[in-house]
Amino acid sequence: MSKVIKLSPSQRGAEKLCQLMGYQFGKTIGNGTYSKVCVAIDSKGKKKACKIINKKYAGDDFIEKFLPRELQIISNIKHQNIVTVHKIIQLKYEVYIFMDYCKHGDLLEYIKLKGPFTEEKAKVLFKQIVEAVHYLHDLDIAHRDIKCENVFLKGQNHVKLGDFGFARYCRNKFGAFLLSNTFCGSAAYAAPEILRGQFYDPKMYDIWALGCVLYVVMTASMPFDDSNIKRMVKEQISKQIYHLTTLWECSNNLKQLEVALLEPDILNRITIEQVLKHPWFGEEPQRFPKVQRLW
Known part of the structure; x- marks a missing residue:
């Protein structure tokens, strides 16, 4: 089960967020309507993929229905052929989902x-x-x-x-x-x-x-x-x-x-x-x- 962390508004900000999580963010490898996926290097030097969801640009249906479902499901599944979610961090306006980095793409x-x-x-x-x-x-x-x-x-x-x-x-x-x-x-x-x-x-x-x-x-x-x-x-x-x-x-x-x-x-x-x-x-x-x- 992945760990879900909720942070207060005072902890927002890219630099504080990186320090808190022990991650360094790299290049963007994917873009969506209100999200993007970046490469993130953890404190042990291992690559992860990080999906960053910007709730300010998402509709009410997504915020109230689809996003809670997604977070609940990915926090409670684990299988060798499913992308593993390692950590979820929720801020007021953003959600960071750290998961497996699949270097060969889709x-x-x-x-x-x-x-x-x-x-x-x-x-x-x-x-x-x-x-x-x-x-x-x-x-x-x-x-x-x-x-x-x-x-x-x-x-x-x-x-x-x-x-x-x-x-x-x-x-x-x-x-x-x-x-x-x-x-x-x-x-x-x-x-x-x-x-x-x-x-x-x-x-x-x-x-x-x-x-x-x-x-x-x-x-x-x-x-x-x-x-x-x-x-x-x-x-x-x-x-x-x-x-x-x-x-x-x-x-x-x-x-x-x-x-x-x-x-x-x-x-x-x-x-x-x-x-x-x-x-x-x-x-x-x-x-x-x-x-x-x-x-």
Whole structure:
């Protein structure tokens, strides 16, 4: 469990903050609407990533709902394939979240640089993402923003899922399962029920997003074009993905898993338990060329 520290207004200020925490801040490695991520060196000389959230620029919905959820969740999870949060410091107008520094960047950056993965490498890394999501779902937590940009490479063969800004618990205090109606994440990774504006099962949203990640890993392209949402939904519902995967030079088990993840009917969509037990992960490695971009 990460340590949460609340400081009084008199302790604000970059220099006092650095001294108090024992950190030296380095270059900015990411920017958001009301946050940024910097490299931070701790007192032992080890690199951490620090997400700095500026509450002055954030809306009331974020301050009152999303931020408290994020802080509660990241303070109470620990898994080898989830970015570890080491310390959280809350000020009146800012929140500092110190976490693992993943020197190889995010999965999308890596794929843009290296191209699509071989099936063997995809299996190793994708299983780690699945194990992270299985851990979350077992705790009744849905991530709701799974995408390649939120999967980080700690090492060449070690990935970690991060950015829990849209994460939420899936049950209320009475144990009743909660559906979501908030549009979260990126349209390119959104399931058809979300794009249609329906109440949705947040865990099933994660499953669909996993299917998009697997597709990108294998092809270095997105399964659906989000420039026209109406057309995108039609392609999702028509199971266009089945025809696309027939062009892949890979094992039949991988094709079957991809189709099962991107199943438009949530009653038939595969669960995270079924994904983890899928025969693709257990079969002997087969040598296939990398799947080429399909468009």
